[in-house]
Amino acid sequence: MTPEMKGFVLLSVVKMLFVFTVVLVGVALLTLMERKVSAWMQNRIGPNRVGPGGLLQPAADGLKNILKEETFPSAANPVLFVLAPALAFIPALLLSGVIPFAAPLPLDFDVTLPVLGRFVHHGPLPMVVADVPVGFLFVIAISSLGVYGIALAGWSSNSKYSLLGGLRASAQLISYEVALGLSLIPVLLLTGDVSFSTIITVQQQGLWLVLPLVVSFFVFLVSGFAETNRLPFDLPEAESELVAGYHSEYSAMKFSMFFIAEYANIVTVSAMVTTLFFGGWDIPFVAVGTAKPWALFTLAPGPIATLLTGLAFFAKLMFWIFFVMWIRWTLPRFRYDQLMALGWKFLTPVTLGYIMLVCVVLYVAELAGLRGTLPLHLVLTGVSVVCAIALFFVVDRGLIITGSASRRARRAGLRPPQRLPVSF
Amino acid sequence: MAIGVKVLKRPEQEVSYVRAALKGMALTFKHMFEKSVTMQYPEEKSTDGEHGGGQWSLSPRWRGTHRMLTDEQGRSKCVACGLCPQICPANCIKLVPGEDEEGNRYPLIYEIDEFRCVFCGYCQEVCPEEAIHVGVHYENAEYSRGRFVYDLERLSAQTHPVSSLWDPTDPRGE
Numbered sequence: 001m002t003p004e005m006k007g008f009v010l011l012s013v014v015k016m017l018f019v020f021t022v023v024l025v026g027v028a029l030l031t032l033m034e035r036k037v038s039a040w041m042q043n044r045i046g047p048n049r050v051g052p053g054g055l056l057q058p059a060a061d062g063l064k065n066i067l068k069e070e071t072f073p074s075a076a077n078p079v080l081f082v083l084a085p086a087l088a089f090i091p092a093l094l095l096s097g098v099i100p101f102a103a104p105l106p107l108d109f110d111v112t113l114p115v116l117g118r119f120v121h122h123g124p125l126p127m128v129v130a131d132v133p134v135g136f137l138f139v140i141a142i143s144s145l146g147v148y149g150i151a152l153a154g155w156s157s158n159s160k161y162s163l164l165g166g167l168r169a170s171a172q173l174i175s176y177e178v179a180l181g182l183s184l185i186p187v188l189l190l191t192g193d194v195s196f197s198t199i200i201t202v203q204q205q206g207l208w209l210v211l212p213l214v215v216s217f218f219v220f221l222v223s224g225f226a227e228t229n230r231l232p233f234d235l236p237e238a239e240s241e242l243v244a245g246y247h248s249e250y251s252a253m254k255f256s257m258f259f260i261a262e263y264a265n266i267v268t269v270s271a272m273v274t275t276l277f278f279g280g281w282d283i284p285f286v287a288v289g290t291a292k293p294w295a296l297f298t299l300a301p302g303p304i305a306t307l308l309t310g311l312a313f314f315a316k317l318m319f320w321i322f323f324v325m326w327i328r329w330t331l332p333r334f335r336y337d338q339l340m341a342l343g344w345k346f347l348t349p350v351t352l353g354y355i356m357l358v359c360v361v362l363y364v365a366e367l368a369g370l371r372g373t374l375p376l377h378l379v380l381t382g383v384s385v386v387c388a389i390a391l392f393f394v395v396d397r398g399l400i401i402t403g404s405a406s407r408r409a410r411r412a413g414l415r416p417p418q419r420l421p422v423s424f
Numbered sequence: 425m426a427i428g429v430k431v432l433k434r435p436e437q438e439v440s441y442v443r444a445a446l447k448g449m450a451l452t453f454k455h456m457f458e459k460s461v462t463m464q465y466p467e468e469k470s471t472d473g474e475h476g477g478g479q480w481s482l483s484p485r486w487r488g489t490h491r492m493l494t495d496e497q498g499r500s501k502c503v504a505c506g507l508c509p510q511i512c513p514a515n516c517i518k519l520v521p522g523e524d525e526e527g528n529r530y531p532l533i534y535e536i537d538e539f540r541c542v543f544c545g546y547c548q549e550v551c552p553e554e555a556i557h558v559g560v561h562y563e564n565a566e567y568s569r570g571r572f573v574y575d576l577e578r579l580s581a582q583t584h585p586v587s588s589l590w591d592p593t594d595p596r597g598e
Contacts, residue, residue, distance in 0.1 A: 037456075326453065331448065
């Protein structure tokens with residue numbers, strides 16, 4: 001092995017250790033955060049007995065889960081029953097390796113260690129474990145594998161509740177993957193690349209993509225909720241209907257693996273939203289290295305820039321994780337028909353239409369000779385905002401999610417749909 | 425007075441889901457900054473309204489585990505009339521009457537099985553001597569089921585305040 005390659009391997013190992021430690025510890029702390037946030041939203045205190053302010057609660061939970069009895073239903077398929085939690089867990093964790101979490105760090109070193117030999121590295125070090133060129137395609141591909149874990153868990157438990165949960169999960173994940181994938185096509189059209197680093201660079205040149213592609217962002221967010229099985233899309237584990245859905249028969253650490261997978265998926269979705277639509281590690285009005293419109297400050301690439309951008313990424317990530325919890329403790333679960341109708345009859349056609357719209361705008365902009373990233377983004381922002389207003393103020397009245405009372409009224413022809421006197 | 429039934433007015437018209445969801449999110453967010461209503465139980469406890477005050481109080485009509493009142497000589501006030509085992513709907517009072525040389529009746533055995541008791545308070549209501557009472561008390565944990573059969577000695581040794589039963593002629597307790 002050449003010294004350069006050894007340097008690469010060394011740095012990769014360090015980054016892996018860093019990212020996976022942060023993600024695993026973070027996931028443990030997210031369970032505490034979820035319980036705290038839910039408590040505050042319900043005027044309660046939340047866990048506060050273990051450690052200062054309940055900070056060691058995840059450790060106590062982990063210890064409990066390791067010491068608990070592992071149950072094996074006698075009728076379960078033993079191989080798949082054990083394999084399923086791992087299948088849910090591994091893809092969820094893998095994804096944290098491809099999201100850039102800070103600005104590249106210029107790093108040069110040339111050291112010789114006693115046994116291992118010479119390590120050399122030159123040039124900027126991307127702050128991501130694997131800066132894969134296939135970018136979000138990799139995320140979509142790997143995150144789809146998670147459904148195998150859930151479906152197999154449901155099937156191999158040999159319990160009707162688990163099976164129903166697994167079936168629902170498969171149907172839901174596959175339905176919403178369509179909308180999820182399609183909602184990223186406008187990003188691809190606008191940035192011309194699927195790699196996260198390029199997408200972040202384009203957002204630094206223009207606007208954060210949430211503005212030019214607000215409809216895409218909305219569809220991605222909703223589908224992301226559905227993909228992580230979070231409320232209001234938690235039908236696979238609907239307690240009131242299915243005991244605990246696909247993990248009804250699991251106990252101890254195997255149950256915990258599903259739990260960790262769920263929270264790791266939340267982290268991934270939040271990181272995706274942050275990176276694709278909110279500029280990733282980009283700090284508003286601050287340019288790092290490259291020129292940027294509206295930059296008030298310029299940071300030279302270096303440890304400080306990397307640290308600050310890392311903090312910016314972390315802040316945005318935490319906001320979206322909080323947002324996921326916020327939604328969970330606000331909205332009730334959808335009915336199954338509402339879930340399917342939302343996915344197939346609303347999100348998918350809307351996204352297809354939006355792709356067409358973005359294509360037309362890009363084509364017209366090119367014909368009109370619009371140059372540069374920023375003017376293009378501004379034009380698209382205008383078009384998208386009009387589009388979003390049309391969606392949320394006109395189409396979203398009885399078409400997206402319909403309550404049972406209004407459905408009944410409409411079916412019976414009792415009264416034509418009216419506007420409520422109160423304004424939402 | 426007719427019983428008021430709360431009828432929820434559900435929207436029969438079309439409402440926007442997204443905007444309704446945003447409204448709900450504003451509500452939950454507001455709640456995050458409100459004062460918590462949790463009682464930190466083992467540290468903070470409910471006291472009975474008359475004797476403790478504080479933020480948490482039990483109703484004076486709370487019916488908890490029993491207490492047998494005693495007279496000045498420390499004997500129980502019970503005259504073993506047998507009304508309480510008679511009225512007890514759960515049949516949890518065991519009473520064996522005895523009589524001393526002066527002809528006064530007293531309980532030889534008086535036991536209440538607190539597991540069978542439904543805490544209706546009829547025993548207190550029916551007692552002519554105001555001897556047996558239900559108490560304003562909770563926290564009754566024991567290590568064995570047998571310990572939940574309270575005998576006369578234990579009933580007399582209880583010190584917690586007793587409940588004032590609801591009087592139909594004075595519904596507000598004034």
